[in-house]
Amino acid sequence: MRARSQHEALTPGRLRLTPASWLAWHPDWLDSAARAEVWGHAQTLPWQAREIVLFGRRVMQPRLVTWAGRFPYAYSGQTLPPRDMPGWLATLCAEVARAAGAPFNHVLGNLYRDGQDSMGMHADDEPELGPRPVVATLSLGAARRFVMAPARTSPGEGRGRSERRSFDLTDGSLLVMAGACQEEFRHGLPRTTQVVGPRISLTFRFISP
Template sequence: MRIPLGAGAWLDYDPEWLPSEEADHALTGLRGELSWEQREIVLFGRRVLQPRLIAWAGDRAYRYSGQTLEPRPFTPTVGRMLANVSARAGMTFNHVLVNRYRSGEDSMGLHSDDEPELGPDPLVAIASLGTARRLVVKPRRKQDRDRHELSLGHGALLVMGGTCQRHYVHGVPRQSGIHGERISLTFRYLLRDP
């Protein structure tokens, strides 16, 4: 389903992209194959622990929030997901950030994927596995009103395109009463090293 946003931004939302058996298989594979870390980032000038675990794979280093993720090889499950998502989105990606939200207490703050290494108006895809969480998308300018909340459940895919990263922010807020785990994979194409 295409959701047009303002100023040439759009979302492609497919809540049932991956059949549930494949999604189960991917979830088990990622849990076992990846090296999970809880990292420090710089937020408003202070070093704080990210409220989630991360892992990643990619040919190039990726720098965001004051930290650098050095290149790491693609594991079998990440490689399979990459091929699937590339086919669906119609483009190749060379970096996958994997976020593991251990419960509703884990979150990701509102941000745009606007690092210079992504180039202007990058296409960014998010695949979701495990417990459904809410993804909020809203305009960067506080006076603009175009807020969206999407439920990203087991096997969902969201592609953010057009000027989405220029004009909108997105994030996964804390959600009380959620005890299950969610793993998301964010697919990007990095034009160069940081």
């Protein structure tokens, strides 16, 4: 049976998904001036169209990506080599780490040019992220719908595991996924037929050396 779908407005603060998984939502983490400043800085990053391996086939990612960090990061059949983090991004990374209460040393950026760009359902569970990684997403630009779905379902699992849940990630917001989120859930950003402007997400994580 297909899981039910529920769209909701996130309440600022912590949202418990299961006993082991939770989100922290900061809807106006950046004010309007800071949003404009970070958006301008982000335009200077080296955005690329890159291939990934999906179901054994090499396909182009439906978005542009960029990254920065001291250590390589491998996912979906590709490896992102080390790349220096510009000063403004290193400062932002430290500020996000303080807000999330977790250390970060790598930033992966996604640029969704319009509603046709998307991110498939996945979990950030690569070995170099370690057990139960904390992942923080800073959203800039157009609001887009973010979907979470249980990684597995079985009879008797509670509400938090039986439904697909979706939230609108808005300009200047910070979403933190913590606990067992990457074990118990998958997440993604689906396409939309609505006319939407560009969106940048900067995702922060810790990569073990």
